Amino acid sequence: MKQVYRPLPLALAVSLVAVAGCSNQQESDVKESGTSEQAAVVAPTKAQVVEHYSDLAYANFSDALTTAEALDEAVDTLIENPTEANLAAAKQAWLAARVPYQQTEVFRFGNAIVDDWEGQLNAWPLDEGLIDYVAADGYQYELGNDGATANIIASPSINIGGNTVDVSELTPELLANLNEIGGSEANVATGYHAVEFLLWGQDLNGFDAGAGNRPVTDYAQGEECTHGNCDRRAAYLDAATDLLIDDLEWMVAQWAPGKDDNYRAELLAESPDAAIQKMLFGMGSLSLGELAGERMKVALEANSYEDEHDCFSDNTHNSHYYNGQGVANVYKGTYTRVDGTVVNGPSLSDLVAEVNPELDKTLRVQLVESMAALATMKTVAETDNQPLKFDMMIAPSSERGADIVNGAIVALVNQTGSIEQAAGELGIDSLEPDDAGHAF
């Protein structure tokens, strides 16, 4: 995933000028939340804000783990008893698992340990022909990718770029080794999107309504099996969900309190300014380059459904919505757990409010606005009557869709300008990631 860039700067300078207008309703929303007023009374220290940030990450990754465990169980049930109801339940569990995971992505940029790890969990877009059968016509894969049609499920061994790999035993370790095989980041063998493909199948509807439609008989054992190799398909799905849990357990442990040898301990031992820089860098990078740019603007401007994030399940609107929520979580120091409890504490907002209350208010309003824009995308995609999914919004002729996506992009660009200003106010003199070049 590290290579697919569209290096066009978004309209930061221009948009900053256009920020001015905010409705009264949104201002009152901000006031009701009250954190700014509390901050005026007792401002936390930077160290307290960083510690609470670690608490947010711990809670968020813990939720990602528990929802992935539920997915794993649902998948086990599906494999044992491949019925329509069990397939539907597994899909529901996958959708639920995405809610906390997408919020964790704000921890990714800035914290190299998360960024280096996430490729095994959330890499996209994938050349799904590496994993399983694909339609004979119209399957688009990365130029020059030898693994794009390897079909691991159908073969006891695969050959990529002259190297033969034994894939007869589909274990979590094997899948981890196969991820990005041959040096292509489109060779995604693991993670949420591999599981998504195995549950939904290819979305062959282009810009039209409809997601992937894999028959449950792809998991039927014996004569009813469709598309062949149902036993290996089941083994693959089982191994992929097991690996997801291993990976999430590792990350939860990195953020767990009370240990002296994990990433949290390392982060808290750094200067608070260094950690605050990571927080802001994560917010800005996810808002602008990744979500507004890579995940929305590229897909919209090129009318490219191959660039849709959750392309098999048509759940892209939720992935975007919860990415946006993650950015707001870090700024406001709050996270609503999957059980409904709220984690709340010292925040960047408190720090900014102390030095520049106007800027804090502006940014909070902008976060409300970007969440409202993403909520519009979510609502339109989920309505019962003629829903407009993300892959329909980006169709060449969809003016309404383009307006919705552009609305979200503009809101995210606007808030990024304020995130930059906040960095300046907090004495962070460079937003260069301190891990720049770690990929080399």
Place this chain on the structure above:
Amino acid sequence: MKHPIRTAITAVVIGAAACPAMAQEPADTRAVWHQQVADGYAALQAETEALVSQTLSYCGSPADAQRQALERQWRQAFEAWQAVRWVDFGPVEQGNRAWQFQFWPDPKNLIGRKASLLLQTPDADIGKAVAEGGVAVQGFPMAEYLIFDSRLNQGDQALPAPATCRALRAVAAFAADNSAALVNEWQVFEAAYTANELYLDSTVRAGMTALDILAERRLAAPMGFRGNDRRSVYLADAWRSEYSLAAVRASLEGLRQQFLPGLRQRLMQADETALADRIARAFDDALARLDAMPVAMRPLLDDDEAFGQLQGLYVTISQLQQLVNGQAATALGVIRGFNSSDGD
């Protein structure tokens, strides 16, 4: 001879008039930058218009010499775009014009897929199909596909097939119209540019970002230096026309001509003349290296011995990047902000 001189004088006068109360130097620096970029946009307009004419000539009388002239003209127009590609503010930001000129990178061959749709479009609808078809159909990569794609050129639809001529004419015309709009709007933008002090740093940042993209995306990525060891020419610019390194050269030359003079002026105001000289020498070194290399990247990726040349270039450009993005940015107090390449 009259026209360029008059333009230069006008620019300085407007630049000075727009901010009478401010220190003269910063306004002058922006006037320098503005003029250099104006020249670059004017060249882009001339070259894209020539691409339209050459398409008409070749498609009207398809002789070998005309075909070669068409290929040459695409390369020249693409170089003119590479020279101004560093500018990421002002009118080129409006309506995604930069992406309209060049949608890149394109790992999943969206260009090829969109081309097959474009080639089925009847004459009456072709202009609309390009205008409304999204950034992948509108710019240099699509024109490059129609002229150079090896698979297309082996089939019935190779130029001068009517459908391909029609599509190329429409794509080239779209780029020419876009260039003309850039030229006009850049003039209109001058007042805002010279009046707004924020553009002093934004312009430096634009040059910094262009160097980052050059080093990391346009060289390191195809060389397999970004997290994996796989070399892939498909991650470079202009692989279909085998012109990737010529494009890198054109971008560097554009930075030297358009960006460096203003940067030098700012560095001299900050008493950093020695640093400005080192940066100028680093540009010269990188360009000299490129002069000794092929215009295509693929032969250097395919041969381990030749790959050394590419590594040498990468090191030289990284040093230039360090001088500008590290030392000069620090000396000028320019803080890097977020940009779209912060994602993965």
